[in-house]
Amino acid sequence: MEAKLARLMHEQRRREVTMRGKGALAHVLPYGLFAADPDTAAFIAYITARAYMRSVFTNGRQRQVYDGVAEALFQRLRARPEQTCWSAVAHVHPTSEVLVAVSDEDLTQLLVRWNGFPRQVADLLEDAWNRYPLERETMIVHRGDDSSTWNQAAQAWNTARAHWFAILSALGQEKILDRVCPGKVPRLMAADVAYWHRMSGGGLHPDTYIWAELPLAREVLRGEKECPRSLVDAVCARHGRDPVAGAWTAPRRRLRLSPSTGRPNLYTVLPLRTLSWPVPSGRQECSPATASARRRGSGCDRLPRGLGKSVAQNGSPSNDRRGDEEALRRSARL
Incomplete structure (x- = not known):
């Protein structure tokens, strides 16, 4: 019974991690905030539905959450800023344009919601790592790797990290990153997809090499190793990557607009x-x-x-x- 209880608690934590990794804080957004404005609700619902879409089998970039439909919905929020519930939008879309309209009190509450979450994710990453240590230099799946847990936790880590960086920047507290600047965590890639990348003239994502040289997430959070912004800057420079443009030491400045298919799956939105x-x-x-x-x-x-x-x-x-x-x-x- 104790083993079953431990497994149940593990799966409950994994479910929470998966939901935050895909939909950020949408699942804990109070209904009153969500329903306060129809345009706000439509944007949040569409963005969340897009975030929950499954990844595609491809040798190129994955489709991005923010597409032409999302941009059109966001234009409606821009047109009526006084009626838009920006604090609700910040739960799922923490861009600088959104966060500047959110009060410091609400920003602080969002920061508190994210502060304890990375430690839970780091524990899941450690569990997956301890079952079978990964090949950090390539991040290609091998027999025995718990790729499902790792990829879910990696997505959750990167989502939490992006929100944390964005809120710190909006509060004017980016100096914290001078001392603690945890890196991104890449997903594991299937061997056939990696081979497809190589055969089509591609290769490993440059971020993989940076991740391989930085301390692990759990090591940074536990204070076992230091990971200041200066270290991340140096590793990025060694691999020819801009740490700011690549969102390694600062929140992402610009969203990459994904081309709309023209047939959005609105059945999950409206x-x-x-x-x-x-x-x-x-x-x-x-x-x-x-x-x-x-x-x-x-x-x-x-x-x-x-x-x-x-x-x-x-x-x-x-x-x-x-x-x-x-x-x-x-x-x-x-």
């Missing part, structure tokens, strides 16, 4: 009652309540009669060319 499905001109508008009728072959989105019959009978469209062409022509006229 209540269904606020949605109406886009339909071609001349067709009846289909509400969410009737959209499910598509599955039953009825309602405003039902299949054309001829094509629907062939699908229902055979499980696939009919091979009869004339029948299919007639069904498609009928569909075009709707």
Whole structure:
């Protein structure tokens, strides 16, 4: 029972770490702040939904949370700054433009929320490290590595670090980083993805080499090793990286705008009652309540009669060319 209890507590901590790593403080944002302004709520909901999207299998950059839709929603906040709840936005989007509109009291409360969290993350990182020490120079997964725990904790560490740096800067307390400036933690990369990077002319991310030379997160937090800003500056210079532009010694100054796909998954953002499905001109508008009728072959989105019959009978469209062409022509006229 004690072993089961310890495992349960471990998984509860891991869940909290995962949620903060993806959505920052969205899950602890009081509803009153969230719902105080509709535009604020829409921006926070969209940003949080984007942050929870799964990573993609690629040899390039991962898609970024902040895209064209997020920028459009943020423009609405800029247009009505007096009605925007900036302290709520700061829970998930701590840019300098947002934090300058937040009171020092609210900033201090946010800083307190983040202060104790990195130690929890460092404990998870240590657990994963102790099970099977990682290859710091490459950060490529090997047999026995607890990559799931490590990657979840690494994302949480980097999120907490980014918020902590941003709030310190907004409070004018960046001098703290002169003494304690913990580095970023990279994720483990699958061997096939690393090979794909090499074959396409890429290689290890430059931040991997910097991380390999800096003290581990737990060593810095426990005071076992020092990691001042001067050390991070020196390591970045050795590897040709700008420590400020790379957010190693300062909060990230500019957001990289991710191109919008044009089809945002708003089902995870907005209540269904606020949605109406886009339909071609001349067709009846289909509400969410009737959209499910598509599955039953009825309602405003039902299949054309001829094509629907062939699908229902055979499980696939009919091979009869004339029948299919007639069904498609009928569909075009709707």
